[in-house]
Amino acid sequence: ESPFHCEVYFVNKAEKMAIKWGMGNVNYLDPTHNDYAFQIGASGEMSVKVDNSKQLITKLVGTEKIFTQETLTNYFKTPIQMYIKTMLPQILREKGFSIFEVEKELADVSAVLKTKVSEEMSDYGIKLEKFWINTIVKPEDDQFYITLNRQRGTKVTTVNQGEIDKIKAQYGSEVEVIEYAGKVRKKEMDIDIQKHAQDK
Numbered sequence: 762e763s764p765f766h767c768e769v770y771f772v773n774k775a776e777k778m779a780i781k782w783g784m785g786n787v788n789y790l791d792p793t794h795n796d797y798a799f800q801i802g803a804s805g806e807m808s809v810k811v812d813n814s815k816q817l818i819t820k821l822v823g824t825e826k827i828f829t830q831e832t833l834t835n836y837f838k839t840p841i842q843m844y845i846k847t848m849l850p851q852i853l854r855e856k857g858f859s860i861f862e863v864e865k866e867l868a869d870v871s872a873v874l875k876t877k878v879s880e881e882m883s884d885y886g887i888k889l890e891k892f893w894i895n896t897i898v899k900p901e902d903d904q905f906y907i908t909l910n911r912q913r914g915t916k917v918t919t920v921n922q923g924e925i926d927k928i929k930a931q932y933g934s935e936v937e938v939i940e941y942a943g944k945v946r947k948k949e950m951d952i953d954i955q956k957h958a959q960d961k
Contacts, residue, residue, distance in 0.1 A: 770818055776810040776890055777830050784842045785898065789850045793859040797905060801863065802898035803845055805871070808891040809833070809882065816886030833887070840881045848877055860906060861913065863897045870894060 783804030790796040811817050821836065822828045852870050853863055875892035882889050900906045 770814075770822065772811055772814040772817065774811045774814070776808050777833075778808045780807050780809065780830065780834055781805075782807060782834075782838070782841055784845060787846050787849060789853060789860065789863070791860050792854050792857055794905075794909065799860050799900050799903060799906060801860075801900060803849060803894055804896050804898070805892070805894040807878075807889060807893070809887050809889055811886060812883070812888035813886030816884070818886075820885050837878075837882060837887075841878055844874060844877045844881070848874055860899060861910070863899070867894050867897070 781804070783802070785800070785802035787801050787803060789799045789801050791799055817828075821833075849870065852873050856866065858865060871892055871894045874894070875889060878892060879889040
């Protein structure tokens, strides 16, 4: 009945927890293996809340009657994937990680990515409270990865055996003396036991 059109929106500003995200087909040029392009994936969780209701309604809600958490997640899925695809490999390369070390500092990598994704969301009145990378998926079916992993295991075994051989060479004479002393002591104990039995 009023000449002025009015719409009322109720905005839930509580923090939305445990919003899962994930993606694959991220190219990682491993700096420790001649920039070989490994295909990795990543997954994790985030939590968000509405920081500026006016921005949210103006830029995102529009004529929608309901704007749910699922709608929000789907809307930001593309920018999140874009930042992960570009920033994750860059961060890992800057740290000089090999494909076998990409999960080494997930907390630090998550913090850098959180900053980038936050910038995108803040323009829409959304605040990214938390952002985690839980898992980085390695290319277990990549033949080069399989070969490197096998060689890596062999290398560790070889190094350990080399250290053992080095110790043996360094302390070999001492070990022989101890072993000989042990054998002599055992013979003495056997003689004592036999003598004790004869006395009985």
